Amino acid sequence: MVMGNKKVLEVGKIPNSLLQTLVLDKxxxxxxxxxxxxxxxxxCCALDFGDQLCVMSTDPITGTAAEVGRLAVHISCNxxxxxxxxxIGLMVTVLAPEGTTVEDLEKVSDQLNQAANExxxxxxxxxxxxxxxxxxxxxxxxxxxxxxxxxxxxxxxxKVGDDIVITKGAGIEGTAIIAYEKEDELLPVIGEELLNxxxxxxxxxSVVPEGVIAGEFxxxxxxxxxxx
Numbered sequence: 022m023v024m025g026n027k028k029v030l031e032v033g034k035i036p037n038s039l040l041q042t043l044v045l046d047k048x049x050x051x052x053x054x055x056x057x058x059x060x061x062x063x064x065c066c067a068l069d070f071g072d073q074l075c076v077m078s079t080d081p082i083t084g085t086a087a088e089v090g091r092l093a094v095h096i097s098c099n100x101x102x103x104x105x106x107x108x109i110g111l112m113v114t115v116l117a118p119e120g121t122t123v124e125d126l127e128k129v130s131d132q133l134n135q136a137a138n139e140x141x142x143x144x145x146x147x148x149x150x151x152x153x154x155x156x157x158x159x160x161x162x163x164x165x166x167x168x169x170x171x172x173x174x175x176x177x178x179x180k181v182g183d184d185i186v187i188t189k190g191a192g193i194e195g196t197a198i199i200a201y202e203k204e205d206e207l208l209p210v211i212g213e214e215l216l217n218x219x220x221x222x223x224x225x226x227s228v229v230p231e232g233v234i235a236g237e238f239x240x241x242x243x244x245x246x247x248x249x
Contacts (some may be wrong), residue, residue, distance in 0.1 A: 041061060045060065055069075060177065064080075082160045085198045090132025090136065090160065093162045099226070099228045099247075101165070102243075104243070105173070105233065105237075107141065107229050108142045111144050111162055111165070112145060113161075114148045114161040115158070116160070117158055141229075175242065193225050196222050199219070204216065207219075
């Protein structure tokens with residue numbers, strides 16, 4: 022969209038071409054301890070900690086209000102798991118809209134802790150505030166893990182001739198989000214049984230077990246497929 026002589030960005034993730042030219046091309050890595058740099062499709066960075074690499078990934082949850090705490094845990098932890106390891110710690114920033122009640126914040130906190138406990142990651146810090154800058158909860162998480170240098174798996178490591186394997190199925194996260202967000206509209210159309218089945222997909226979001234197993238087998242590349 023164009024306003025005057027300026028091009029306005031569409032809502033959502035920016036196109037890869039713009040991400041490359043406006044963001045990634047401007048990043049200049051100076052520290053030799055940074056072993057995995059920012060790149061298209063590369064969700065994790067890796068820092069040299071001697072025999073081990075420190076692997077980190079960060080992501081926001083902005084597109085949904087339902088189950089936002091649970092989604093926030095999985096979105097970053099799944100990125101780390103795609104490197105072949107289980108995440109150890111999780112930093113969480115919670116931005117709550119004006120008018121948030123104590124009960125609202127407690128619900129999100131309970132979701133965060135339940136999801137973290139289920140996959141064995143510790144919430145090790147973060148920040149929480151109510152702000153006029155958002156109109157619903159926005160959560161930003163950063164997951165941290167560690168791996169031996171020779172075991173690191175990157176998205177860019179795929180090789181010609183590799184088999185492509187998908188675990189669980191496609192469209193799981195999107196289906197669950199739609200089921201929660203559009204419950205009132207969907208219920209008279211698809212019925213309670215199918216709606217509850219779609220909601221239950223929220224329980225299948227973690228790929229930490231699969232990532233760890235695949236890492237032990239020595240796959241070349243992994244990526245958690247989200248947002249299409």
